[in-house]
Amino acid sequence: MSERRSGFERRERIRRRAEFQQIYEQGARIRGRYSTLFVRPNTLEMGRLGIAATRKLGGAVVRNRAKRLIREVFRRNKVAPGFDVVVIPKRELLDASLTVLEADYRNLLERRLGHRR
Numbered sequence: 001m002s003e004r005r006s007g008f009e010r011r012e013r014i015r016r017r018a019e020f021q022q023i024y025e026q027g028a029r030i031r032g033r034y035s036t037l038f039v040r041p042n043t044l045e046m047g048r049l050g051i052a053a054t055r056k057l058g059g060a061v062v063r064n065r066a067k068r069l070i071r072e073v074f075r076r077n078k079v080a081p082g083f084d085v086v087v088i089p090k091r092e093l094l095d096a097s098l099t100v101l102e103a104d105y106r107n108l109l110e111r112r113l114g115h116r117r
Contacts, residue, residue, distance in 0.1 A: 008049070008071050008074065008075045011046070011048075012046060012047065012048050012049060012074075013048060013049060013050070014048050014049060014050030014084055014086065015050070019050070019084070020050055020052065020086060022040070023038050023040045023050065023084050023086050024038055024086070026040050027039050027040030027084070027086070028040070028112055030108045030109075030111070030112050032104055032105075032107075032108045033090075033092060033104060034089070034090055034092050034093040034096055034100075034101060034104050035070070035087050035088060035089045035090055035093055035104075035105075035108075036087075036088040036090070037085055037086065037087055037088075037105075037108055037109070037112075038085070038086040038088075039080065039083050039084070039085050039109065039112055039113070040083065040084045041082060041083055041084075042082060042083060042084045044082065045081060045082065046078075046081055046082075047074075047078060047079075047080040047081050047082065047083050047084070047085060048083075048084045048085070049070070049071070049074045049085055049086075049087065050084070050085070050086040050087070051066075051067050051070050051071070051086070051087050051089070052086060052087070052088045053066050053067050053088075053089055054088075057089055057090075057091060057094075058091075058094075062094065065094065066089040066093055066094060067089075069089075069093065069094075069098065069101060070087050070089060070093075070101075072098065073098065073101050073102050073105050074087075074105075076102060077102055077105055077106055079105075079106055079109050079110065079113075080109050080113060083113070085109070
């Protein structure tokens with residue numbers, strides 16, 4: 001059996017509702033053109049990602065596409081080690097290229113995390 005190599009591991013995911021709630025309440029909100037981010041420090045050496053794609057975004061196919069794009073951006077840009085990031089996609093995200101999404105994600109995080117360091 002071949003080993004499945006993924007750049008986005010299970011331990012890098014935020015899955016529990018209670019964790020999402022904690023990040024919403026205690027984290028910093030950053031509004032961007034394509035998404036809204038909630039960022040909160042964690043006690044881990046890695047960054048973790050949560051995605052909140054609601055029905056307001058569209059049907060299941062649309063929401064799943066948005067989640068795939070966000071996961072790929074996160075996988076390519078590990079710019080927030082030690083932070084939990086929850087991404088709430090906006091409709092505009094679906095029409096943007098991956099390159100544009102990556103630049104937007106990096107800029108939002110660096111703008112916020114730059115103030116802390």
